[in-house]
Amino acid sequence: MMGLEEAPLSLANAPTKRLNMIEAINDALDIMMERDPNVVVFGEDVGYFGGVFRATAGLQKKYGKTRVFDTPINECGIIGAAVGMGAYGLRPVPEIQFADYIYPGLDQLISEAARLRYRSAGEFTSPITVRSPFGGGIFGGQTHSQSPEALFTHVAGIKTVIPSTPHDAKGLLIAAIEDNDPVIFFEPKRIYNGPFNGYYDKPVEPWARHKDSEVPEGYYRIPLGKARVVREGEAMTVLAYGTMIHVAEAVLAEKGVDAEIIDLRTLVPIDIDTVQKSVEKTGKCLIVHEATRTCGYGAELSALVQERCFYHLEAPIERVTGFDTPYPHSLEWAYFPGPVRIGEAVDRLLKA
Template identity: 90%
Template sequence: MIEAINDALDIMLARDPDVVVLGEDVGYFGGVFRATAGLQKKHGRTRVFDTPISECGIIGVAVGMGAYGLRPVPEIQFADYIYPGLDQLVSEAARLRYRSAGEFIAPLTVRSPFGGGIFGGQTHSQSPEALFTHVAGLKTVIPSTPHDAKGLLIAAIEDNDPVIFFEPKRIYNGPFDGYYDKPVEPWSRHPDSEVPEGHYRVPLGKARIVQAGEALTVLAYGTMVHVARAVCAEKGVDAEILDLRTLVPLDIDAIEASVRKTGRCLIVHEATRTGGFGAELSALVQERCFYHLEAPIERVTGFDTPYPHSLEWAYFPGPVRLGEAIDRLMMPA
């Protein structure tokens, strides 16, 4: 996934002279996760450059660049660090096109690793996606495969609205199935690993059917797509798994069609439960599919606690909790 993201940035830097990449250590060092490795050497210091340790400064500069006509791609080193720049995103980037009646836009794509996977505790492992889905004017994207990471990032950079692009660092180097604290296999041996060369887009707002099924709909994104897939296979349940890919805009038509077909819905995300995006999904499914539901909607999420450090693996929604939710959903009415 890291290589796919690097490739997307490389292609867009070469394709569009208005694209610039900025952030802490993204230049000479190539990023803390190496997602920007080699880009400064290839494209120059005016296109890929390091910034001071100031998230509000990084986002603020990017908003100004977008208004000026550039397409900045700022990196926030960890999603946990994005909060100092929240006011710039909410009060400036998200509103600029509306406040100016279309005279100015803010076509910035804020990349940031998010979620657990490195035992980083409370300051390196948060999943704050719900904060941004609540803000009108922002788009929120979370890929789960290298193919989608590249195509979605290109689509985000070319979009005229500000996009929050969260990269699940737990699957940077391979997918997890929920049992181990390291990837179960490298991406090179995974069926979703193939990444086409050159420029291509994965459209924002279109979910992906990971696998078709008749008995149960699973709504997931990021790392949890792979966890859900493994658990459903282990349980032998004929589940239809939807990878949402973008939370805003949301492919509500795909969700509605799947739940109306299966009659059961399981929602999975790593973020804390209260106020999580799963609550919005649950409300939408209830509003649109109530008369088709054969069981209460189930949510399996992170706990409503500060993110644990040494107990990170217990915090993740895993096989035990997902299995119990599936059992409840599949109980005879």
């Protein structure tokens, strides 16, 4: 198995294929299971059925029921078993069917997985990658649409990763599986099949026509803790991740604003150097995320930017987020940051 320090496949020369995010995730799992016999995949309906979103389709048939298997509806048991497997020497990749159902496993993640390396003075590690679809956009209601990423960024010892493209989903997932610490890998299900521009009444653009659907074949990894500059600009810096990258990009393009967009990709560890460099250049910062506002990840971003870039800021930092309410199924599209609220924040920054 290729070590963490070994140079990855040269992406410049690799053949590519067009994949949506689900297919890219399936490809990453397939590659890692073939490369490393210690990688095991399990969760509710991931085996014979191939997962509720088909992200594990075909893996059980290829690798057998001992490496890809179904579990009872018991998130605490799923994550608890993964912690034990990791300590034993396996690299488990459990799936929690929806992020909303991860809460019964919080104690296992926080009290066991996150602390195992420290409690054992490095004798044991917890190399588990917990995959889970998160966020809204599929009319899933209050128990299938939440965005709990901020809960995990608060826990020392856990890494939190959120891709926004098929290309990144594959490379980040491979890196997460190879990592020796627990990783929460949230998949924005609203863009599983294509990026969304923020309007309810406009169609989703399929990944088949999107530049970031060109996914290199074979093994490659994107290092955790490295942000992506989606586009360079001078007017302001926009910090986002997951679905909100595409929403913000569409709004800024429609308004003709020369903004620099940073896709964080990894919330913990965060690539604060890239963020700081951008904000120091533009002097203005807009943060966009789908989760609720109070104590959301945007609050930490705002604090980091203020601490590091105070003397470069030309305007107050703006945040556009979900509202501080239980997830409103019937008002889902009003809850999301969209063209109106993002546009108003952009206008305020431009006038400042």
